[in-house]
Amino acid sequence: MSEIRKKGLLSAFWIYIGFAIGALNTFLFARHGFFKAQDYGLATGLIQIGLLISSFSAFGCYGLVYKFYPYYKRRLPQEKNDLLSLTLIIATIGFIAVALVGILAQPIIIKKFGGNSPELVHYFYYSYFLAIGFLLYNIFEFQGWNLKLQLFTNILREVIVRAFVLILILLKLLTVISFTQFLLLYSFQYLFIAGIILFYFIRNRKINLTISVSFVTIKFKKIILRYLAYGFTGTIVNTLRTVMDVLVLSSFSGLVTAGVYTLASFVATVLQAPYRSLVSITIPILSNAWKEKNYREINRIYKRSSINLLLFSLVIFGFIWINFEPFVYILHLNKEFLAGKNVLLILSIANIIEMGTGVNGQIIGTSTLWRFEFYTNIILGVIITSCSYIFTKYFFGINGPAIALLCGIIIFNCIRVFFLYKKYRFFPFTNKTLLAITVLPFIIMLGKGCAQYLPFYTGLLLGNLMLATLFTWTILKLNLSPDVKPIVYNLSKKLKQFFKYW
Numbered sequence: 001m002s003e004i005r006k007k008g009l010l011s012a013f014w015i016y017i018g019f020a021i022g023a024l025n026t027f028l029f030a031r032h033g034f035f036k037a038q039d040y041g042l043a044t045g046l047i048q049i050g051l052l053i054s055s056f057s058a059f060g061c062y063g064l065v066y067k068f069y070p071y072y073k074r075r076l077p078q079e080k081n082d083l084l085s086l087t088l089i090i091a092t093i094g095f096i097a098v099a100l101v102g103i104l105a106q107p108i109i110i111k112k113f114g115g116n117s118p119e120l121v122h123y124f125y126y127s128y129f130l131a132i133g134f135l136l137y138n139i140f141e142f143q144g145w146n147l148k149l150q151l152f153t154n155i156l157r158e159v160i161v162r163a164f165v166l167i168l169i170l171l172k173l174l175t176v177i178s179f180t181q182f183l184l185l186y187s188f189q190y191l192f193i194a195g196i197i198l199f200y201f202i203r204n205r206k207i208n209l210t211i212s213v214s215f216v217t218i219k220f221k222k223i224i225l226r227y228l229a230y231g232f233t234g235t236i237v238n239t240l241r242t243v244m245d246v247l248v249l250s251s252f253s254g255l256v257t258a259g260v261y262t263l264a265s266f267v268a269t270v271l272q273a274p275y276r277s278l279v280s281i282t283i284p285i286l287s288n289a290w291k292e293k294n295y296r297e298i299n300r301i302y303k304r305s306s307i308n309l310l311l312f313s314l315v316i317f318g319f320i321w322i323n324f325e326p327f328v329y330i331l332h333l334n335k336e337f338l339a340g341k342n343v344l345l346i347l348s349i350a351n352i353i354e355m356g357t358g359v360n361g362q363i364i365g366t367s368t369l370w371r372f373e374f375y376t377n378i379i380l381g382v383i384i385t386s387c388s389y390i391f392t393k394y395f396f397g398i399n400g401p402a403i404a405l406l407c408g409i410i411i412f413n414c415i416r417v418f419f420l421y422k423k424y425r426f427f428p429f430t431n432k433t434l435l436a437i438t439v440l441p442f443i444i445m446l447g448k449g450c451a452q453y454l455p456f457y458t459g460l461l462l463g464n465l466m467l468a469t470l471f472t473w474t475i476l477k478l479n480l481s482p483d484v485k486p487i488v489y490n491l492s493k494k495l496k497q498f499f500k501y502w
Contacts, residue, residue, distance in 0.1 A: 014151065015273040018158030021166055026266055028169045030333040038119065039179070041259030043186060045120045048247055050130025050187070053102065057094035057135055060232030061087045064224065065142035066283065067370075070291075073146075075216050082214045084143055084207065090228070091135050099128060126187040133190025140197045147206055150281055156193045158276075164189050230374045245401030248392045256336060257398050264340030264402075267320055268347035271313045275355050278305060282359050286366040298363060299426045306358030306428035307481050310436055313355045315475075317348045318444040318467045322451045326460050339398065346402035350409045356437075357413040358428040360420055369423070376415050383408040432480045439478070443470045 029040045064087050072083045137157070144153040165186065172182040201207035217224070245265070249258040282301060289297045321344075328338055364373040384404050391400030420426040444467070451463030475484055 014155050015158045015276060018155075018162050019270055019273060021159065021162040022266065025162060025165050025169055026263060027331055027333070028166075028173065030263055030337055031331065034173060038256050038259060040262060041256060042119050042123065043183065044262040045247070045258060046123060046127045046130060046183070046187065049120075049124065049127040050134055050190075052247075053098055053127060053131035054095075054134035054138070057091060057098045057131060058138070058232070059090050059094040060228040060230065061090040061094075062138055062142060063227060064090075065139060066146060066287075067227065068220065068224070069143075069146045070287070071220065072214075072216050076214055078208050080210065080212065080214055081208055082210050082212060082217055084139070085209045085211065086217060087139055088209070091139060095132060095135060098131075102128070123183055126183055129184075129187035130190060133188065133192070133194055136194040137190050137197065140194055140201070143201070143207070144197060145283065148284070149206075152200070153197065154276075156197060160196065161189050161193050164192055230371060245388055245405070248388050248401060249398065252392055257339075260337055260340045261343055261398055261401065263337050264343040265347055267324065268344055268351055270320065271316050271348060271351040271355065274312050275309055278309070278359060279362055282362055283366060286359070286362055290367050295424060295426075299424075302358050302360065302363060302420070302426050302428050303430060304358075304481075304483065306356060307430065307432055307436065308483055309355035309358060310352070310433065311440070311475060311481055311484070313352045314436065314440040314444070315467075315471050317352060318440070318447060318471065319464065320348065321345070321444060322447050322463045322467065323460070326451070326456070342399050343402045346399065346406050350402070350406040353406075353413060354409050356428075356433070357417055360413065360416040360428065363420060363426065364416060372419060373416075376412060376419075379415070380408045380412040383411060432478075435478055436480050439474055440471065443467060443474065446470070 026040075029035050029043070064083065068083060072081050076082075141153045141157065144150070168177070168182055168185050171177045172179060177185070198207070245261060249261050282305070286298060286301065289295075289301075324341065324344060325338065327333075328335070361373060364370065364376075384407075387404035387407060388401040391404050392398075393400075396403055417428065447463040447467040447470075449463075450466055451459040453459065454462060475481065
């Protein structure tokens with residue numbers, strides 16, 4: 001677990017650097033007088049459409065890169081390993097097919113979005129550049145994970161791509177480029193980092209492309225085709241649940257509402273930073289543990305990931321919940337974004353539940369029973385896509401997609417937790433989990449009350465200090481996680497050395 005902790009902390013550090021740059025980008029987008037609220041919604045809408053196109057184009061090939069890599073590596077020398085070539089060929093064929101379908105479907109797109117979001121229709125084809133960028137980078141990223149380059153790929157996805165967008169925003173604000181030019185360059189952001197990782201692979205001889213079909217591909221042909229079929233459906237459903245919210249809001253309520261929702265969603269995703277770093281680190285470790293039938297190690301990772309991610313998400317949510325409204329006023333953001341407060345709360349609760357159940361999806365996905373993960377993803381996707389449409393159109397408006405996601409996440413994780421317990425007796429929760437969900441929300445309410453009822457700046461300062469103090473004391477005093485004390489000890493040791501040096 002120490003290996004996961006060290007790599008996870010380093011990866012999370014860079015992810016939060018990326019979030020900081022992303023927060024600056026969001027601020028510049030949301031700042032009154034810089035961009036319009038619909039501009040933010042338009043940029044986000046193009047991203048979501050690009051994600052959807054890339055998911056269809058992939059034909060389920062993403063999983064091939066990491067699922068079959070150990071088999072190819074063990075049986076073939078590097079120069080004859082055709083797994084990456086096979087994946088890229090499938091993705092290329094898929095992208096061409098989907099691009100043609102998109103051209104034929106233009107009348108439907110105009111009908112669905114032309115009324116409330118005409119700008120999205122006008123710039124629709126920019127999303128194809130985003131799609132090919134997503135497609136290539138995802139394939140190269142999984143290959144990077146196989147080569148133990150998780151930190152490098154995380155820096156590219158979380159930091160470099162956001163720095164690229166920041167430069168574009170600054171060029172637009174300085175009137176060096178027009179908004180149309182900004183959107184065109186914006187659509188190349190993932191092609192940019194895909195080019196960087198490809199250059200790294202070529203320069204360091206980490207990649208081999210061959211047009212020869214290996215005996216391994218021939219041997220596993222039927223298994224690969226079956227896996228592609230499952231992976232295609234699973235990827236589509238997962239992407240639909242990710243992009244459905246913005247697309248539904250853009251269709252029914254327009255780009256301003258989509259922009260408000262997107263800002264709240266971005267803030268809520270801050271909770272996910274350690275989860276995103278942990279996924280890339282634990283997948284190879286879990287795959288190896290399954291191979292060696294080390295069930296004790298898998299269960300230990302399951303429990304540790306659950307309590308650590310739960311604590312982290314609750315702590316970060318506390319600070320976000322206290323500071324969201326005040327910072328809209330302090331930073332002079334467009335006041336329309338205050339309408340996303342309830343969205344932020346609902347999405348944060350969904351993220352806390354998702355993280356609190358640990359890496360259950362990765363445990364199932366790396367096992368021989370990965371088909372169960374596929375079926376649960378189908379259930380989640382159906383719930384979220386159908387409920388997003390119904391809740392938004394008929395009941396809850398802007399809160400509809402968030403409520404749909406929360407319902408889906410609760411059902412989804414209950415099914416997975418029950419499955420792992422029934423099948424392997426793996427269970428993520430302990431008495432520490434009960435203590436955490438009892439005590440930490442109470443601390444958040446105290447901090448929120450302090451910030452809300454005292455004078456503005458005084459309440460904000462005291463509320464944040466109260467949270468920081470009580471969170472730290474509670475987690476250490478109750479020993480809620482065995483990984484916290486080593487982190488605090490190492491951090492204090494380094495700080496002492498730093499101050500001693502000076």
